[in-house]
Amino acid sequence: MDCFLIYLIVVNVLTFLFFTIDFLYHWHTGNDGLIHPNVLNLFGVAGGGLGMLAAFLVWDRKVVKDNVAWRFISIICVVVWGMIVAVVYGFIDIDIQSLMKQLNMDIVIPLVVYLLIINTVTFILFVVDKIKAIRRSYRIREYVLLMACFLGGEIGGLLAMIVANHKIRTWYFLFGLPFLFLLHGAVFLYCHAAGIV
Template sequence: MDKLIIYLICINILGAVLDGVTAARRRRTSHKALSVLLGIIAIAGGGPGMIIAFALCDRTASKTNMMLRVFTVCVCVIELAVFMTWKLRPAGKWNFAFWDVFVEYRWTLWFVAAVSVVTFVMFGIDKYRAIKGGYRIPIAVLLGMAFAGGSIGALLGMVVFRHKIRKNYFSVGVPLILVMQVVLLMCVVNLL
């Protein structure tokens, strides 16, 4: 077996086990050192194992684990997109003109614009409900909309409504989601 495959299997098992242990500890206390270690493992290639552990051991989305989830998913998607592009891209130079996708496939621009507008409105509604004390939009829904293509609307909503700017899973997570989407778009451009 290739050394890279063995390394990836080991780092993913380590990430899954450590995330399972962290999920058990997190119910009692929040341990930042373990979260930092899990972030390093995600960067090192253990993201898929950690995502499996999220699904099996720690299904509840809470404020204590949201930043680690956003970070792990973004890093995993970036690593997977870059790896797939590296392996499948035809020989030649890299193409960084990602606007070509929006010109050639106009529906993608309309999709991103629509999801961004909906996300922006959702941030406004959530801010209004926060002020008035009404039912709030869940954190996972707001981050999910940003992940689904509305990261620009989420950033604008955070700035315009001054909403969720103190929460690290938004102030760091939404720009990270935007970076992930740009990297993913550039990888798609290079595969087309």
């Protein structure tokens, strides 16, 4: 086994163990976890996204407002590290020179149409959730809003945050949506450099 694979296995096992310890301590005591959330996030950023997801699947399957950000952090970490693994192990060949090549319009045009639709839907979801918040009626779950943004609707979400003054105090929307925009841009460049787009 090579060092990179050993590293990924170790960091994911450690991430799973630390999240497990944190969950079990919280369940048994009712107190906040033993490990600071920023330290746990660092494990995901360091390559432990699969370990985070595994811990959630084993110990904390219910997605609620208090843990929704963790889910998306782990998914983002899996996406980023999945792209790195694909390059390291040769599944995808990145050619920086290909960034200068013309885009494949057969893929770009449907992608633009999809992005227009998902951003419109996301904008509407955010505005409807704001209206429901004002009326104090049943709200749209945060994971639905975040998933719409994760699927490409972050611009619609950001516009709705500004226009409807909604979710502007929730850190994972305030910082997460601009980060998702950058992530989606990086994924697009990655796919273009790989010759996919």
